[in-house]
Amino acid sequence: MESEEQVSTKQRQIAQNARIHPEVSFTSLAYHIDLRWLHEAFQRTRKDAALGVDGQSAEDYAKDLGANLRSLLERAKSGTYFAPPVRRVHIPKGTGGETRPIGIPSFEDKVLQRAVQMVLEPLYEQDFLGCSYGFRPGRSAHDALDALWKGLTQMGGGWIIDLDIRKFFDTLDFECLRDILKKRVCDGVLLRLIGKWLNAGVLERGEVSYPRQGTPQGGVISPMLSNIYLHEVLDRWFEAEVTPRLKGRAFQIRYADDAVLVFESKEDAQRVMDVLPKRFGKYGLAIHPEKTRLIYFGKPAEHDQGTSNPPRWQKFDFLGFTHYWGRSRKGKRVIKRKTQGSRFTRALKKVAEWCRRNRHAPLGEQQRALTQKLQGHYAYYGITGNIRCLNSFCYEVRKVWHKWLSRRSRGQPMTWERFNSLLQRHPLPLPRIVHSCYAANL
Numbered sequence: 376m377e378s379e380e381q382v383s384t385k386q387r388q389i390a391q392n393a394r395i396h397p398e399v400s401f402t403s404l405a406y407h408i409d410l411r412w413l414h415e416a417f418q419r420t421r422k423d424a425a426l427g428v429d430g431q432s433a434e435d436y437a438k439d440l441g442a443n444l445r446s447l448l449e450r451a452k453s454g455t456y457f458a459p460p461v462r463r464v465h466i467p468k469g470t471g472g473e474t475r476p477i478g479i480p481s482f483e484d485k486v487l488q489r490a491v492q493m494v495l496e497p498l499y500e501q502d503f504l505g506c507s508y509g510f511r512p513g514r515s516a517h518d519a520l521d522a523l524w525k526g527l528t529q530m531g532g533g534w535i536i537d538l539d540i541r542k543f544f545d546t547l548d549f550e551c552l553r554d555i556l557k558k559r560v561c562d563g564v565l566l567r568l569i570g571k572w573l574n575a576g577v578l579e580r581g582e583v584s585y586p587r588q589g590t591p592q593g594g595v596i597s598p599m600l601s602n603i604y605l606h607e608v609l610d611r612w613f614e615a616e617v618t619p620r621l622k623g624r625a626f627q628i629r630y631a632d633d634a635v636l637v638f639e640s641k642e643d644a645q646r647v648m649d650v651l652p653k654r655f656g657k658y659g660l661a662i663h664p665e666k667t668r669l670i671y672f673g674k675p676a677e678h679d680q681g682t683s684n685p686p687r688w689q690k691f692d693f694l695g696f697t698h699y700w701g702r703s704r705k706g707k708r709v710i711k712r713k714t715q716g717s718r719f720t721r722a723l724k725k726v727a728e729w730c731r732r733n734r735h736a737p738l739g740e741q742q743r744a745l746t747q748k749l750q751g752h753y754a755y756y757g758i759t760g761n762i763r764c765l766n767s768f769c770y771e772v773r774k775v776w777h778k779w780l781s782r783r784s785r786g787q788p789m790t791w792e793r794f795n796s797l798l799q800r801h802p803l804p805l806p807r808i809v810h811s812c813y814a815a816n817l
Contacts, residue, residue, distance in 0.1 A: 378411040378418075382493065385412070390497035393559075400557060401498065405452065405564035408490050413444045416490035420482070420595070427481030428462045428578050436482050443483070451487055454567060458484060460576035460583050461594065467721070476545070477593040478577060488595035491568055495599055498559060503602065504610045509631035510598035516630055516694045517810050520712065520758065523628045523693065524812065526637060527710050530624060532673040532700070534644035536636040537691045539666035540655065543632040544592045547604055548659030549573050555607045572596060601631060608658045609634065617647060628693075635693055637672075644669055674708055675700050695755070714756050714764040722752060723771050730779040742801035745776060749804050757809035765806030773803065 385407045392401070417440065422433035436443055450456040461478035480488065496512065503511065508519035527533070552573070553566070560566065572594065576585045613627050613636070623639030638644035648669050652662050670689045690699035695718045701711040726748055733741060752768060780797075781788035789797075 378415045381411050382415045386493065386497040389494065390501055393498040393501040397501070400559055400561045402561045404494050404498070404560065404562040407494055408448070408451070410444055410448060412493070413448055413486065413490055414440075416493060417444065417486050419493075420485050420489050424485070425464070425479045426462075427479050427484065428459050429481045431482050433482055436486075444486075447483060447487060451490075451568060452564060454564075456487070456568065456571065458568075458571040458575040460578040463577045463579040475592065478597075480572075480575075480594050484572075485595050487568065488572065491565055492596050492599050494565065495560070495603075499599070499603060499606070502559065503606055504614060506614070506627050507602060507606065507610055507629045509629070509633075510602060516755075517758070519628050519630045520694055520696065521810075521812065523635065523637075523698075524710055524712070526626050526628070527672070527698075530637065530639055532710070533624075534638045534641050535670045535672045535691055536638075536644060536648055536651070537666075537668045537670055537693075538634040538636060538651070539663040540632050541661040541663040543660065544597065544601065545586075546660055547601065551658045552600060552604055555603060558607075569596070569600070598631065604658070605629065605632065605634075608655060608660065612654065630694055633694060635691070641671070672698075672700075696758070696761075701760075711760045712758055713761050714768070718756075719764065719768060723768065723775070726772050727775045727779075730775050734779040734783050738797065738801055741776070742803070745772065746804055748772075753804070753807055754809055757807055759808060759810070759812040762806060762808060765808075769803065769806050773798070776803075 389404070389407065392399075417437075420433070426432060447456070459481050461480050461484075464477050464479065465474035466477055467474055500512070508514045508516065508522070549570075553570070556566065556569070574585065576583045609627070610629060618625055621638070621640070621643040623643055625636070625638045625643060627634060627636045636644075636647065638647070651667070655662055668691075670691050672689060672691065690697055692698070692715045695715050696712040697715050698710060698712055700708055703709045726745070729744070729748070730741075733744070749769065749772060753765060756768075757765060777789060777791070777794045780794065783789075
């Protein structure tokens with residue numbers, strides 16, 4: 376508790392200095408990192424995450440925590456710290472068989488990365504703009520969704536650039552990142568540590584490679600570095616240079632490397648769409664030519680309802696939700712959100728795979744696990760207007776559970792009557808709206 380209070384005090388000092396001196400590049404930041412700071416970084420580091428290349432767990436590291444942290448501090452400050460390669464694993468991405476590479480640092484690396492992140496965060500929080508929501512304190516994906524919904528509603532729809540950066544985490548340019556960092560951070564210790572992490576290498580299939588660009592997803596410091604990078608490439612540029620030159624209203628919402636840019640005028644949207652490849656190319660990034668789209672998302676006219684061939688109003692996906700125009704209970708045109716189809720399929724597939732592997736487990740154990748999975752699904756997708764998709768997901772989970780319980784033995788399959796009786800003894804949670812846009816406006 377004492378270390379947490381001292382760290383919070385130091386972070387407030389960093390934030391205050393950064394706020395007072397918005398154009399200053401700070402040369403003395405690493406001195407904040409002491410044993411108490413590292414101890415707090417250790418407390419904030421996940422203890423149950425996957426192991427790095429050295430196989431050391433949090434439990435192993437904690438056995439001699441004081442000595443380990445003292446050694447880590449001395450090596451970090453003296454420049455003798457060695458950043459081990461990250462262990463690369465691949466996780467499914469969508470439903471098309473694609474995978475996303477994740478880099479897993481060693482536990483000690485995570486602690487030190489957390490310590491550096493704790494220095495950078497209060498500094499850059501004074502610079503970051505309100506349009507970015509990913510991996511920032513007090514902000515969430517639902518805050519981003521709410522801001523997008525409110526902005527589109529107030530504007531009555533508009534023209535949308537659904538922005539997709541091609542392999543952002545794999546193509547982030549080291550030299551550009553260093554130049555961006557030096558605008559606010561000229562502390563040699565911090566820059567040296569970040570440089571070591573960027574050049575640490577990747578262990579995959581027993582071989583270590585050393586990419587000259589990119590920052591591994593999965594590292595503690597990676598979200599902070601990506602926010603710093605895209606703040607310069609997109610956020611600040613859009614606010615300072617783009618919006619003052621537009622004819623109509625415009626705003627953007629960004630969560631990590633996912634972003635949507637909304638325009639009142641088609642001409643404004645097209646002009647920005649044309650210049651985006653050049654802007655991102657300047658920083659070593661590329662806009663995906665097929666996934667980046669200019670979409671008309673204007674409010675459908677009321678008279679379109681009765682026409683024989685009404686226009687097909689476009690929709691778009693953002694943060695796991697499909698955004699589209701629908702009607703309220705009173706019949707008014709409103710912007711609605713529903714679970715993105717690929718996310719629905721992927722989540723159900725994971726549940727089905729779990730049921731298959733655990734079909735012989737005790738029923739109570741299965742019920743508790745499925746309850747957690749459903750509650751987790753509702754916690755994210757339980758937003759206003761999405762109850763139909765939640766009901767569908769709950770129904771499909773029940774079907775999947777019934778299917779694999781029927782295959783527990785070679786005898787008679789479980790009847791629905793018997794399964795419904797089982798559900799009375801081992802009930803699954805019903806869908807519920809967790810994030811209400813109406814509650815937020817009370």
